[in-house]
Amino acid sequence: MAVPKKKTSKSRKNMRRAHDFLTPPAASVCPQCKAPKLPHRACASCGTYKGKEVIKSEEI
Numbered sequence: 001m002a003v004p005k006k007k008t009s010k011s012r013k014n015m016r017r018a019h020d021f022l023t024p025p026a027a028s029v030c031p032q033c034k035a036p037k038l039p040h041r042a043c044a045s046c047g048t049y050k051g052k053e054v055i056k057s058e059e060i
């Protein structure tokens with residue numbers, strides 16, 4: 001079995017992990033109902049995109 005010749009230092013380990021972080025999903029606010037929504041997607045709560053209803057309203 002291949003075994004590393006040298007122990008990975010804390011510095012090198014942390015340098016490797018510098019790119020491992022997660023970024024939170026971008027959030028924007030719906031101009032129609034002010035609910036948080038994802039950009040470039042129709043609003044999940046009111047079903048509108050660019051001021052037009054694109055998803056049939058599920059609330060009666």
Ligand SMILES: [Zn+2]
Pocket residue numbers: 030031032033034035043044045046047048
């Ligand atoms: Zn909305």
